[in-house]
Amino acid sequence: MVFEDIGAWDVLTIFAILFVLYAFAYPQYQMKKVKVQRLSMIKKMEQEWGTRVLTLIHRKEAVSMFGLPVYQYIDIEDAESILRGIRDTKKERPIDIIIHTPGGQVHPTIQIARALKNHKGYTRVLIPHYSMSGGTIIALAADEIIMDDDAVIGPIDPQIGDLIRGTYPAPSWIYAASKKGDKADDTTIVISDISEKTMKLMRKVATELLDGKIEDAEKLNYAVEKLVSGEMVHITPISAPEAIDIGLPVSTELPNKVHDFMKFYRSVKSSVEYTE
Structure with a gap:
């Protein structure tokens, strides 16, 4: 046989x-199945809201090649896609961007934020859970930031460093160099110089993005310094009420469909279970 x-x-x-x-x-x-479900949900939101819906979602998903999670953050590929989406939207059509991200690279983040700021139609950033660092920069560009009651944004102080010494807040590098004075090594002095220039850039960008949203110059400067100066550690969660106190155009009327949409992102970690 x-x-x-x-x-x-x-x-x-x-x-x-x-x-x-x-x-x-x-x-x-x-x-493929999940992507079809997401696109279908996006179309439903667009039809109901009358807006162009874009998404910037970074999660470690269980649905990936060989089931291995991939760490995601804002990068140049994200900028290319979001810019294309904004460019392909009719000038007067409102844009909604659903953001769920820990942040990412400065260059693409600023590109996305400026493109959103320059869009002629009304713009909203929708935050169901968190939009930290670079995600906050993009949120500042919108006419309105809509957060869940428990959602948070974060400070936008630049993070500077190298593979050897690690990455730390720019204000801390400046502080370290000033504290050591003449005893500071060359690398610390160089990174401190880069940090000062990056802080200057970030203040300029934040002021540019918030222009027109906070009319009073003193309040505008307060909001920029609160977010950029390093007064808060980089991981500080800023709630919706705190963001409003800072002067940001925040509301908490987040549509339920945003939470429904987020259910199509399957997290790698599944230690929490409950019946719906």
């Missing part, structure tokens, strides 16, 4: 091939 010619190694080889095919094909199927 034919089966008598099949040895144990042949069986193991067949199982190995089937496993690899499953590990490759099944996650791809899941990703």
